[in-house]
Amino acid sequence: MATLKINQLTKRFGNHVILDNLTFQIEPNKIYGLLGQNGAGKSTLLNIINNRNFPTDGEIHLDNSTVNNNHDALQKLFLMSETSMYPKRSRVSDMFQLANDGYGQFNFAMAHRLTHSFGVDEKAHLSNLSTGLTTIAKLITALCVNADFIFLDEPTLGLDAGHRELFYRELMKTYEERPRTFVLSTHLISEIQNLVEHVWILDHHQFIRNEDVNDLLANAYAISGPSKLVDEYTSDLTILDQQTLSNIKTVYVVQPLSENKVIPDQIKIEHIDLQRAFTALTIGKEN
Amino acid sequence: MATLKINQLTKRFGNHVILDNLTFQIEPNKIYGLLGQNGAGKSTLLNIINNRNFPTDGEIHLDNSTVNNNHDALQKLFLMSETSMYPKRSRVSDMFQLANDGYGQFNFAMAHRLTHSFGVDEKAHLSNLSTGLTTIAKLITALCVNADFIFLDEPTLGLDAGHRELFYRELMKTYEERPRTFVLSTHLISEIQNLVEHVWILDHHQFIRNEDVNDLLANAYAISGPSKLVDEYTSDLTILDQQTLSNIKTVYVVQPLSENKVIPDQIKIEHIDLQRAFTALTIGKEN
Numbered sequence: 001m002a003t004l005k006i007n008q009l010t011k012r013f014g015n016h017v018i019l020d021n022l023t024f025q026i027e028p029n030k031i032y033g034l035l036g037q038n039g040a041g042k043s044t045l046l047n048i049i050n051n052r053n054f055p056t057d058g059e060i061h062l063d064n065s066t067v068n069n070n071h072d073a074l075q076k077l078f079l080m081s082e083t084s085m086y087p088k089r090s091r092v093s094d095m096f097q098l099a100n101d102g103y104g105q106f107n108f109a110m111a112h113r114l115t116h117s118f119g120v121d122e123k124a125h126l127s128n129l130s131t132g133l134t135t136i137a138k139l140i141t142a143l144c145v146n147a148d149f150i151f152l153d154e155p156t157l158g159l160d161a162g163h164r165e166l167f168y169r170e171l172m173k174t175y176e177e178r179p180r181t182f183v184l185s186t187h188l189i190s191e192i193q194n195l196v197e198h199v200w201i202l203d204h205h206q207f208i209r210n211e212d213v214n215d216l217l218a219n220a221y222a223i224s225g226p227s228k229l230v231d232e233y234t235s236d237l238t239i240l241d242q243q244t245l246s247n248i249k250t251v252y253v254v255q256p257l258s259e260n261k262v263i264p265d266q267i268k269i270e271h272i273d274l275q276r277a278f279t280a281l282t283i284g285k286e287n
Numbered sequence: 288m289a290t291l292k293i294n295q296l297t298k299r300f301g302n303h304v305i306l307d308n309l310t311f312q313i314e315p316n317k318i319y320g321l322l323g324q325n326g327a328g329k330s331t332l333l334n335i336i337n338n339r340n341f342p343t344d345g346e347i348h349l350d351n352s353t354v355n356n357n358h359d360a361l362q363k364l365f366l367m368s369e370t371s372m373y374p375k376r377s378r379v380s381d382m383f384q385l386a387n388d389g390y391g392q393f394n395f396a397m398a399h400r401l402t403h404s405f406g407v408d409e410k411a412h413l414s415n416l417s418t419g420l421t422t423i424a425k426l427i428t429a430l431c432v433n434a435d436f437i438f439l440d441e442p443t444l445g446l447d448a449g450h451r452e453l454f455y456r457e458l459m460k461t462y463e464e465r466p467r468t469f470v471l472s473t474h475l476i477s478e479i480q481n482l483v484e485h486v487w488i489l490d491h492h493q494f495i496r497n498e499d500v501n502d503l504l505a506n507a508y509a510i511s512g513p514s515k516l517v518d519e520y521t522s523d524l525t526i527l528d529q530q531t532l533s534n535i536k537t538v539y540v541v542q543p544l545s546e547n548k549v550i551p552d553q554i555k556i557e558h559i560d561l562q563r564a565f566t567a568l569t570i571g572k573e574n
Contacts, residue, residue, distance in 0.1 A: 036447075037447045037449065037450070038406070038417065038419030038420055038423065038445070038446060038447050038450055039406060039407075039417060039419065039420050042417075043417050043418075119325070119326060120326075130325065130326060130329075130330050131330075131441060131444065132325030132326065132474070133325055133326050136325065154418060154445055157418065157444060157445060158325070158441055158444060158474065159325060159474060160323075160324045160325050160474045161474065161476065161562060161565075161566060162324065162566060162569075162570045163324070163325055164474075187419070187445065187446060187447045187448065187451075189448065275448060278448075279448060279449060282449075283449045
């Protein structure tokens with residue numbers, strides 16, 4: 001199976017640097033999370049990888065061929081589309097048909113089952129669908145299309161909690177049945193923590209993390225206790241974010257802790273979840 | 288201060304009933320939550336109240352005048368807009384200017400402060416903004432416009448966790464400084480639980496709840512224990528949703544519990560939050 005290789009990718013708009021010299025790989029049969037604050041450039045990155053936007057510098061290869069305007073390579077990549085890309089008066093069923101025309105072997109049986117489970121009418125015009133139902137129609141297309149790399153940009157936009165759960169379940173089910181690569185870009189980070197294997201955290205135009213989720217979480221901690229003791233205990237650590245309430249200070253770090261250091265009785269060390277680690281790594285830095 | 292009165296409102300598209308004979312009031316200076324699953328008709332309802340869509344039957348009055356095509360009444364109502372309503376090449380600053388032209392006394396000082404806090408460029412073209420930054424521009428307009436009833440349809444669409452928190456804080460701040468009515472329609476229900484005073488739950492074309500949040504939560508319970516005991520204890524209650532794991536059954540109810548009934552030792556009764564109560568009241572019913 002092929003690997004997608006992104007090499008020294010830079011994107012500028014005028015004087016603004018959006019993406020600064022990104023080099024990374026997207027492996028086959030893996031579920032990735034692309035995380036970043038609003039405006040970090042996540043959608044721009046996904047659009048460039050999928051040949052919908054062009055880089056200022058750098059290249060994207062699928063194994064040894066460039067992806068740019070390469071029909072065979074692009075046949076293996078699918079990006080959940082803006083519905084505005086579809087002809088006016090398109091129906092949900094037209095999205096499925098177009099995905100079949102473009103990629104072949106669209107899984108119509110699964111699509112029919114999912115439209116029923118999600119409660120969307122295949123005959124409905126896209127222009128009449130609410131935000132949530134539009135997302136659902138796009139998601140079903142993305143889960144049933146025949147491609148090796150599926151990019152989901154904000155897959156839960158406008159979805160209610162029940163539909164979000166259903167999507168996560170169906171994603172895992174189809175992934176187990178036919179392993180392929182999914183890249184999820186989302187702001188509901190706590191909901192995908194158990195779904196994604198590897199995360200990229202985009203901040204200030206670069207990946208500040210490119211790491212397996214388990215490795216990241218193994219080293220993500222909240223350390224709390226009396227301010228003075230916390231300051232002493234963490235003096236050799238990089239504090240990403242902190243809060244103080246009365247005299248109790250909590251600091252957040254994402255790095256291995258020395259096993260030799262004695263932990264004072266009044267200091268409490270707890271693991272934090274992916275959303276909290278993300279916030280510490282990104283927002284914390286601004287304070 | 289005026290009250291908005293919705294009277295026997297019905298909306299049909301062809302043979303489909305979307306809203307069925309809704310009668311309710313929107314009071315001054317209150318924060319409401321409009322909750323419903325995808326496709327429940329929330330946006331349709333907000334559009335009708337704001338004269339962007341017409342009802343099949345029924346009327347909306349602001350005190351004693353109809354709102355329909357009534358310029359003076361509509362001046363008091365603001366609905367967070369689709370950006371597609373703005374002229375092509377509009378900038379963020381044009382949104383503010385248009386809100387000032389339409390409603391007068393736009394709070395430019397607050398808008399400038401918020402564009403800085405949220406990190407959005409007032410000179411940016413709307414068409415170049417990401418989903419999240421588009422939502423932010425619309426939100427800032429809605430928080431700074433001079434109207435008595437502000438309707439926010441999916442105010443956190445595409446917002447990262449930090450920006451969502453900032454929005455909730457700024458909403459409370461402006462509400463305290465200048466009380467007015469906000470109606471929030473959102474799927475991130477757990478995040479607005481402490482923000483909204485009153486909820487409407489739209490399901491199967493009608494309000495299944497029209498109630499103060501505190502009253503609803505006071506009667507929202509998870510009851511769990513050995514299946515047989517739970518069945519006995521809840522035999523006179525309306526079970527909305529249930530799960531069984533091994534022999535432990537959990538049922539969800541939203542109704543007052545009799546104070547006289549003895550609770551067996553093995554039965555655990557806990558309050559549930561707004562998201563769980565909503566799921567029980569809506570999804571549960573379908574199972």
